[in-house]
Amino acid sequence: MTGGFFMLSIAAYYLLKKVHVEHAKKMFKVAIIFTAVVSLLELASGHSNSQMIAKHQPAKLAAAEAHYDSLSKATLYLFGWVDEKEQKVYGIGIPGMLSFLISGDFNYPVKGLNAFKKDEIPPVNFVFQSYHIMVALGMLMIALSLFGVYLLWKNKIDAYPWFLKILLISFIFPQLANQFGWITAEVGRQPWVVYGLMKTKDAFSPILDAGQVLFSIILFSSIYLLLLALFVFVVVKKVKAGPVELNKN
């Protein structure tokens, strides 16, 4: 998906600028079919991952959906805001859907956060939000690629400039979804570093002081920011230069 949307962004750029149009249409065709297939597959893979998490890291799943009491008909939220004190979610959700997705039965009781020790659950609203942003981005990408396939089928890919403008920035969606997915996975696992076996606070190297760790964080953040800047510079240059004619021998 990352590759597909990257290609779509470049194709959209050429189509909007009306340069390299023939190339851009070919790129669009390949990339949109590819992203449509892969984004739907991603849905299946996400579903099976969630089932695995429900089995192996139940606290993470419960936090991702802010599911407090181990009741049946567990709700799957589309979006919402968690009041951690009152253990309430303000938002829109489908009752029973979480139970159904995990077990195939709307009445299946999903283990809730209150079934865990108070100090063995992650920050709920944080995980809830990052998880839902990831899912929403996934849905957005499915919608974009299906609409793109529809336009391709109708032979109208450059008929809607607003759509091309969304595609122009769409390279960032898989990147963001990826990052929010990581945040969900890593924060959702807390306070464990190895789930159920070792807590993060026990995994520190006892002899390192905070200064050394801060030094390395600053060092590597600077390096990565620098690499990002270089990467953007080189990619923008290449995209602006346009496709290269291949030797036909």
Added chain:
Amino acid sequence: MELNIIWFILIAVLLTGYVILDGFDLGIGFVSFFAKNDTDKRILLNSIAPVWDGNEVWLLTGGGALFAAFPDVYATIFSGFYMALMLVLAMLIFRATALEFRSKSENPTWRKIFDNLFAISSTIAALLFGVALGNVANGIYLDANKEYVGTFWNLLNPYSLVVGLTGLALIIVHGFNYAFYRTENELQKLLKSKYNIFYYLYFALFVILNLFTIIAKPHLLQNYNSNPVLYLLPLVNLIVILLMYKYHKSNFHLKTFFMSSLSILLNMLTFAIAMFPNFAYSLTDPKLNLTIYNSASSQKTLTVMLIIALIGMPLVITYTIVVYRIFRGKTVLNENSY
């Protein structure tokens, strides 16, 4: 043979492989200082282009094997040498970045920055590896829990610096030898005019390091004193180093390169024998030395790892040989070059 001993040998083999293979491409980093124009710089970069990242995998597998087989050594060294290893890591990233990015723009300033970055980071990385080896041989401050209690500045002691400089000089000579084999004409002539000083430097440091060890570091001589025939190793190494110069003078480039590879191998062997059965000597109390017994994983882990290594190593050795065969001979630039 005991599994602990087998794994000591395997890790020594991986690290030796690393120094021989990545050694010449780190050395090319230093050598590239001397290339004057863009084409010459590119020829040197592209002489290592197909192999440098594969070479670095040997370090990864060495570190990985150490982590799995001797976790206490890994934990102590990697936390204890934290700042130094973060610097090594930064240098390896700079090096890779410079290699990949330098030809992405025609701008001479851009290229100059990356060329210098490549040369400097390669040189610092090469030096720091040697300093790290010097420290585990010289000894480090450990507490009763096998934790490092020294500081960053303790790592910069005279013995470790001599080891570091010797290693750097050897890697530079090794890089030159590789460059002679992969280049021709003016560039080769230019590089040859710079060779002698680094060769003599390595020669001198090699002698100094061995005398320093024999005079001042008796704890490294235990295995040698119980098997005095092992004292022949540094002498054989000396002959290899002399032969290297002879082959160099006769323009046998491949043979010269094999001699520096052999010299690395003999140095690492000398080093491994001086260490065995320890991974790191303790300066606080010899009882706290990190050994192949008090720092090892369970026998079951070592057995499983051995099976994996027996499958993996032949594959790695095979593809390494194949890649080097494909890219043998003089380096030629084409549109796919860096």
